[in-house]
Amino acid sequence: MHATAIENLxxxxxxxxGIGRRSAERIAFHILERMSADEAKSMALCITEAKEKIQFCxxxxxxxxxxxxxxxxxxxxxxxxxxxxxxxxxxSAIESTNEYNGLYHVLHGALSPMDGxxxxxxxxxxxxxxxxxxxxxxxxxxxxxxxxxxxxxVYISKLLAPFDVKVTRIAHxxxxxxxxxxxxxxxxxxxxxxxxxx
Amino acid sequence: MHATAIENLxxxxxxxxGIGRRSAERIAFHILERMSADEAKSMALCITEAKEKIQFCxxxxxxxxxxxxxxxxxxxxxxxxxxxxxxxxxxSAIESTNEYNGLYHVLHGALSPMDGxxxxxxxxxxxxxxxxxxxxxxxxxxxxxxxxxxxxxVYISKLLAPFDVKVTRIAHxxxxxxxxxxxxxxxxxxxxxxxxxx
Numbered sequence: 284m285h286a287t288a289i290e291n292l293x294x295x296x297x298x299x300x301g302i303g304r305r306s307a308e309r310i311a312f313h314i315l316e317r318m319s320a321d322e323a324k325s326m327a328l329c330i331t332e333a334k335e336k337i338q339f340c341x342x343x344x345x346x347x348x349x350x351x352x353x354x355x356x357x358x359x360x361x362x363x364x365x366x367x368x369x370x371x372x373x374x375s376a377i378e379s380t381n382e383y384n385g386l387y388h389v390l391h392g393a394l395s396p397m398d399g400x401x402x403x404x405x406x407x408x409x410x411x412x413x414x415x416x417x418x419x420x421x422x423x424x425x426x427x428x429x430x431x432x433x434x435x436x437v438y439i440s441k442l443l444a445p446f447d448v449k450v451t452r453i454a455h456x457x458x459x460x461x462x463x464x465x466x467x468x469x470x471x472x473x474x475x476x477x478x479x480x481x
Numbered sequence: 482m483h484a485t486a487i488e489n490l491x492x493x494x495x496x497x498x499g500i501g502r503r504s505a506e507r508i509a510f511h512i513l514e515r516m517s518a519d520e521a522k523s524m525a526l527c528i529t530e531a532k533e534k535i536q537f538c539x540x541x542x543x544x545x546x547x548x549x550x551x552x553x554x555x556x557x558x559x560x561x562x563x564x565x566x567x568x569x570x571x572x573s574a575i576e577s578t579n580e581y582n583g584l585y586h587v588l589h590g591a592l593s594p595m596d597g598x599x600x601x602x603x604x605x606x607x608x609x610x611x612x613x614x615x616x617x618x619x620x621x622x623x624x625x626x627x628x629x630x631x632x633x634x635v636y637i638s639k640l641l642a643p644f645d646v647k648v649t650r651i652a653h654x655x656x657x658x659x660x661x662x663x664x665x666x667x668x669x670x671x672x673x674x675x676x677x678x679x
Contacts, residue, residue, distance in 0.1 A: 285573065286546040292531040295524045300507040305663075309498040312570055314528060315535050315544050316589070323532040326493045327525035330512060333490040334521040337513050346513055348484040372510055375483065391514070465503075 289315065342413065344389040344406045346371045354378075354387060361385045363420040367410065367439065369393050369427055372464045377425065380468045383475055385423070388413065393431040394438055407439060414446050423478055425453040427463050440481050451478040487513065540611065542587040542604045544569045552576075552585060559583045561618040565608065565637065567591050567625055570662045575623065578666045581673055583621070586611065591629040592636055605637060612644050621676055623651040625661050638679050649676040 285293065289311055297307035314323055339345070340352035343365075347353070354360060354374075364385030368374055374387050390405040413419060422443060426432035440450045453463075454474045466474070483491065487509055495505035512521055537543070538550035541563075545551070552558060552572075562583030566572055572585050588603040611617060620641060624630035638648045651661075652672045664672070 286535060286544065286550065288527075288531040288534045288546045289544060291527050295527045300511050301504050302508075306499050308570060308573060310500075311531070312544070312568070313498050315531060316569070318532070320532055323528050327528040329486075329489050329493045330521050330525040330528075333486040333509070333513060334516070334518055336486045337484060346484065346487060346510070348486045352484065370510070371514070372506060375506060 343387045344391060344409055345374050345387060346389075359384070362418060364423065365410070365413065365419055365421070366423040366425050367436075368425045368463070369432060369435075370464070373425065373427075376464050376466065377471060377475070380471050380475070382472045385421075388422075390426070390435065393426055393429070393435040395431045402438065405435070407442070410439070411442065414443070414448060417447065419448055421449040421451060423451050423453060423475070424481065425463065425475075428453075429462075436481070450481055452481045454478055541585045542589060542607055543572050543585060544587075557582070560616060562621065563608070563611065563617055563619070564621040564623050565634075566623045566661070567630060567633075568662070571623065571625075574662050574664065575669060575673070578669050578673070580670045583619075586620075588624070588633065591624055591627070591633040593629045600636065603633070605640070608637070609640065612641070612646060615645065617646055619647045619649060621649050621651060621673070622679065623661065623673075626651075627660075634679070648679055650679045652676055 292311040292314065293304075293307045296302055296310045297304055302310070314326075318326075336348040337346050338348075338350070340347040340350065340355055342351045342355040345352050345354070349356065361384050365388050366377065366383060366385055367388045367390060368377070369390050369392060371389055374389060377383050388406070388410045390407065390410075392400055392405040394400055394402065394405065424436035424439060426435045436452055443450050454476070463471070490509040490512065491502075491505045494500055494508045495502055500508070512524075516524070534546040535544050536546075536548070538545040538548065538553055540549045540553040543550050543552070547554065559582050563586050564575065564581060564583055565586045565588060566575070567588050567590060569587055572587060575581050586604070586608045588605065590598055590603040592598055592600065592603065612620075622634035622637060624633045634650055641648050652674070661669070
C-alpha cells in the first residue's frame with residue numbers, strides 16, 4: 284500500500300549489502316522526510332558521477348577516478364613492494380592502518396573452482412606484467428585467510444617462482460575463516476609485520 | 482586515500498539510518514563493482530523522482546504520490562475509524578498485518594517538551610479538521626508506547642473530548658518502551674484488537 288515512487292525507492296535500497304526490507308524502508312523514509320530536495324539530488328548525482336568517473340587503475344586494478352590511481356602515482360610510496368588483495372575494500376582497510384607504504388594489486392576476487400572462477404577471471408596476468416621490469420622486490424599475498432584466498436595465494440606464489448622476487452604471506456594474526464575487511468587495525472598491523480616467506 | 486568520487490559516494494550513505502562508515506563503504510563498492518551503469522542510473526533516478534513526486538496527503542498527512550493518498554481515496558476503507566500514528570513507517574507496519582481497514586492520520590512526530598516539540602509542530606490541527614463533519618466515530622491512538630507517545634495520546638484524547646467520537650488506545654501488547662515499527666504482525670494485531678476506551 285506504499286505509493287509507487289516510495290516502493291520503487293525501497294526496492295532500490297533493499298538488497299544492497301547489509302540492507303533488508305526494514306532497513307530499506309527506514310532509509311527511504313529518511314530520504315523522503317528528513318532530507319532536503321537538494322540533498323537528495325546531490326546523493327543521486329554522486330551515484331551517477333561515481334559510476335561514470337570510477338574505473339580500474341591500469342596499474343594496480345583498484346577503483347580510481349585518476350589514471351593511474353593516487354597510490355600508484357605517489358612518489359612517496361615504496362614501488363618495490365606490492366601487496367596483493369582480493370578487493371578494493373581490503374586496500375581501504377590496510378590503508379587505514381597508516382603502516383603500509385608500498386603499492387597494491389587488486390585481484391577482484393579469489394580462485395574458486397566450485398564457482399568456476401579460474402585464473403583468467405581475476406587480475407593475475409596484470410600482476411605478472413608489473414613484475415617484468417624487475418623493480419619489484421617483494422610481493423605480499425594479503426588475500427583472505429579462507430580456503431579460496433589461501434589457494435589463490437599459493438597459486439600466485441608458484442607463478443612468481445621464476446621471478447627474482449620475495450613472495451610473502453600476510454601473517455595469520457587475522458582469525459582464520461574471517462575477512463580482512465573486518466579486521467581491526469592492530470590485528471592488520473600485526474599480520475603485516477609477521478609476514479613469512481612462502 | 483579513496484578516490485574523491487568514491488569518498489563522496491561513501492559520505493552520502495554514511496549517516497543514513499543504521500549505516501555507519503563500514504556499511505557505507507560496502508554499499509559504495511557494491512554500486513561501483515557489481516551494479517551496471519544502468520542500474521546505478523536507475524537508482525539515482527528513483528531518489529530524485531521519489532523526492533519530487535512524494536508529498537504529504539492533504540487528508541491523512543501520510544507520504545503519497547497521489548492526492549489524496551491511496552488509502553484515503555479507497556472506497557473499501559472504513560472512513561469512520563482513524564488510526565493516529567507518529568510516522569509513515571507505522572502506517573506501513575500496521576498495513577502489513579492486513580487486519581486494519583480504517584483510515585490513518587500521521588502526526589509526523591510526538592509531543593516532546595524536552596526537545597521543544599509542541600502541538601503546533603505535529604499534525605494535530607489537521608486531525609481535528611477531519612472530525613468536523615461528524616463522520617468519524619472512533620479515533621485509535623496508535624502512537625508509540627513511550628513517554629512522549631503516551632503523552633501525545635493523552636493530550637489528543639483530551640482535545641477530542643468535545644467531539645462525538647470514541648477515543649481508544651492501542652493495547653499494550655507491544656512491549657512498553659519499544660517502537661511500533663519493530664513489532665511483529667501478531668503483536669500488532671493483538672494490540673489493535675485489545676484497544677481500550679481512554
